[in-house]
Amino acid sequence: MRIINAFVQTMEGDETYPNGYVAFEHGKITDAGPMEEIAPRAGDYDARGGFLMPGMVEAHCQLGLSPEGGLFEQSDTDETTDSVSPQLSALDGIYPADPAIGKALRAGVTTAVISPGSANVLGGRIVAVKTLGRCVDDMVFERNVGMKLSLGEPVLAPRGTRTKPPVTRMGAAALLRETFAKALAYADKKDAGEDVYDQKLEALYPVVRGRKPVYARVFAKDDILTFLRVAEEFRIDYVLLHAFGCADILDILKEKRARIIAGPLMSWDDRLERKGVSPAIPKLLRENGIAYAISMFSASGTLRLPVPVWFNAAHIGAAIREGLPEIDALRAVTIQAAKLCGIDDRVGSIRPGKDADLALYDGKPFDYRTKTVAVWCGGAKAEAAGV
Amino acid sequence: MMIFNARVLTMENEHFDFGFVRFENGKIVSLGDMADAPAPGPDDFDAARGYVIPGFIDAHCHTGLYIYDITETTEPVTPQMRVIDSVESGNPDFADAVKAGITAGAISPGSSNLIGGEIALLKFAGRTVEEMFVRTCGMKGALGANPIETHGREAKRIPYTRMGSAALLRDAFTRAQRYAKAKAEDRARETDAGLEALLPVIRGELPMHFHAHRSDDIMTAVRIAGEFNIRCAVVHATGGHVVADKLAQAEVPVILGPVLFPNCKPEMDEGEAANINALDRAGADFCFGTDAQVIRGADLPVSAAVAISSGLDEMRALRALTRDAARILGASDRLGSLQAGKDADIAVFDDFPLSYTAHVKAVFVDGVRRC
Numbered sequence: 001m002r003i004i005n006a007f008v009q010t011m012e013g014d015e016t017y018p019n020g021y022v023a024f025e026h027g028k029i030t031d032a033g034p035m036e037e038i039a040p041r042a043g044d045y046d047a048r049g050g051f052l053m054p055g056m057v058e059a060h061c062q063l064g065l066s067p068e069g070g071l072f073e074q075s076d077t078d079e080t081t082d083s084v085s086p087q088l089s090a091l092d093g094i095y096p097a098d099p100a101i102g103k104a105l106r107a108g109v110t111t112a113v114i115s116p117g118s119a120n121v122l123g124g125r126i127v128a129v130k131t132l133g134r135c136v137d138d139m140v141f142e143r144n145v146g147m148k149l150s151l152g153e154p155v156l157a158p159r160g161t162r163t164k165p166p167v168t169r170m171g172a173a174a175l176l177r178e179t180f181a182k183a184l185a186y187a188d189k190k191d192a193g194e195d196v197y198d199q200k201l202e203a204l205y206p207v208v209r210g211r212k213p214v215y216a217r218v219f220a221k222d223d224i225l226t227f228l229r230v231a232e233e234f235r236i237d238y239v240l241l242h243a244f245g246c247a248d249i250l251d252i253l254k255e256k257r258a259r260i261i262a263g264p265l266m267s268w269d270d271r272l273e274r275k276g277v278s279p280a281i282p283k284l285l286r287e288n289g290i291a292y293a294i295s296m297f298s299a300s301g302t303l304r305l306p307v308p309v310w311f312n313a314a315h316i317g318a319a320i321r322e323g324l325p326e327i328d329a330l331r332a333v334t335i336q337a338a339k340l341c342g343i344d345d346r347v348g349s350i351r352p353g354k355d356a357d358l359a360l361y362d363g364k365p366f367d368y369r370t371k372t373v374a375v376w377c378g379g380a381k382a383e384a385a386g387v
Numbered sequence: 388m389m390i391f392n393a394r395v396l397t398m399e400n401e402h403f404d405f406g407f408v409r410f411e412n413g414k415i416v417s418l419g420d421m422a423d424a425p426a427p428g429p430d431d432f433d434a435a436r437g438y439v440i441p442g443f444i445d446a447h448c449h450t451g452l453y454i455y456d457i458t459e460t461t462e463p464v465t466p467q468m469r470v471i472d473s474v475e476s477g478n479p480d481f482a483d484a485v486k487a488g489i490t491a492g493a494i495s496p497g498s499s500n501l502i503g504g505e506i507a508l509l510k511f512a513g514r515t516v517e518e519m520f521v522r523t524c525g526m527k528g529a530l531g532a533n534p535i536e537t538h539g540r541e542a543k544r545i546p547y548t549r550m551g552s553a554a555l556l557r558d559a560f561t562r563a564q565r566y567a568k569a570k571a572e573d574r575a576r577e578t579d580a581g582l583e584a585l586l587p588v589i590r591g592e593l594p595m596h597f598h599a600h601r602s603d604d605i606m607t608a609v610r611i612a613g614e615f616n617i618r619c620a621v622v623h624a625t626g627g628h629v630v631a632d633k634l635a636q637a638e639v640p641v642i643l644g645p646v647l648f649p650n651c652k653p654e655m656d657e658g659e660a661a662n663i664n665a666l667d668r669a670g671a672d673f674c675f676g677t678d679a680q681v682i683r684g685a686d687l688p689v690s691a692a693v694a695i696s697s698g699l700d701e702m703r704a705l706r707a708l709t710r711d712a713a714r715i716l717g718a719s720d721r722l723g724s725l726q727a728g729k730d731a732d733i734a735v736f737d738d739f740p741l742s743y744t745a746h747v748k749a750v751f752v753d754g755v756r757r758c
Contacts, residue, residue, distance in 0.1 A: 069653045069655060217695075266683060266686055266689075267682040267683040267686045267689075277683075307470055313693075313743060314686075314689045314692065314743050315741075317743020317744050318743060320744050321743065321744045321745065321746060322745075359426075366743055366744065367742070367743070368692040368696060368741055368743050369696055369701075371697070372695050384663055
């Protein structure tokens, strides 16, 4: 299969083929280049000058966990029974028929990195799935992106209703320290060949051994810094999520080589700790040499979360308006997102050997007039999803 | 004061590709082609060929209302509430919205009550709510899940069902009619604040703004309004496309939104951004609201812009945010377009105002530059 006559933006650096093609076979990209290299033939898909890029990677979201239009019994985002719940996996909560997943696909999002909610200091395993598929077992391609960690309001709230810690920010930090200390002791025993079993500590083994990062949901400046203290004490690899309070501590984040999945950049300021939400954040991170991706933090239903993923055009457009170069904005939702989730060997750019996840638009993806023309996920054209 | 070197979209089917707008004492004095403009002075604003439009109007929002101040949930019918008594005039969300070109909005009580109280059209700049106040532009009503949850399920009183909601609404309007008659005949024994507040509604002067998502809830609003010969608008109208022809036929305008928001409850299942186009095709009258703080008030323009990629004409989208919003809120005499005599609520952009990458260059509210 070949897509021809497209403006191809590969996301490998700023590489483009203004009149180019992409070829793929068995779900993998085999070739890409300028039209001069090939002769069109029957069966080619003519993009008619459309804008072709890798399918977007939504680096942090909760699609499928609380389906659109759902009621309480369909809300599987937060297992609020115990704040220390690393043994969970988002995989077991995803409802593949969530209409929001189809909408994401139609907008050109072909990978969703889905994490458990933010109600627990340790929330469980994050997974990467494709947005086209009938069952999650077919859609998942990375079962352990990392471990979800949370600090801030959702971990503590609603105040007074919890019978177990944490009820304060101090309590949350202490609980993390206690848990990581136990996990380290457990890891030592395990490595010494002892016959040990603890489901929660087992889930934390790759984290305390530095083999998998935690993805830390931190909003306010002080929560960011608290997390960094804990992470350094236990030498834990990490990526920060949201980090709305970063503007004040960019120098510190740079020095620590923090990586940040920023976003959402708009329409989410109803809580005190969200007051820093701003489309200017990616530009600030770029200017300070901090590795970043952009996420819409798209959600589905029962949670009152911010921007539906199919409005990513407005989202990326706002970042560009605030001064982020276009190519950086596009890379932030493709290759950078894939890198920060450790899945860039499979997705995020148009390169031979990578998955044939492609999105074709009739203009620049962040223009308000632009329509999605076609989407391919794993080489399959997403017609079943109505594209 | 004059804005010059501007691409002026008056929203009155008249554009000046290279024009000016002059205003004094908060009112627009004149506008036209640059050829007819007076010589610019040092205080005048050079739009550098950017776009000049009337300020956007958020036709449904809760900006400036602290979360617990939105609905007086102690009983289901409270028309005597006035939202201005809950508004925090200095709330930074007003200034945040102004920075995006939004100069006025209808601040509404919440949707937990069947009748929630008076909706106020406010300018988004001013020290006190009195300075911001333009006029009362509607009476808040609600159908569907919210009143049922608050009163039926949580407080264990009527309404527990949609039938209960409709019956209570009919009772309120019937009592208001009887109260009006008694007053006219000098038989009213004592003043009833709630019924007093409903008088302009049953006289057809003040429209109900019915919160309704599902198409059947929308039709219940239209039905009850018809029975009592009262005017109404439908707020949200997530399932509006299903009954777009009925809305057009009944001349019931729709306040759409929040568009930039996931469907979070079953009664929103019918909704899609593209449905705006169905209302447009059916000839229904519509404008947009953010429901702020549900979505950020400053993101109002995006609500209309997202419909453009699915086919809505871009000038139609812009009109919905300005002239149509003003008309639906009964304020065309002052707001919604650039015309001599209207309020100098003006926004200047460096590109088409609904472009995601356009910058706001200046915003004037009542002729005063606010950003």
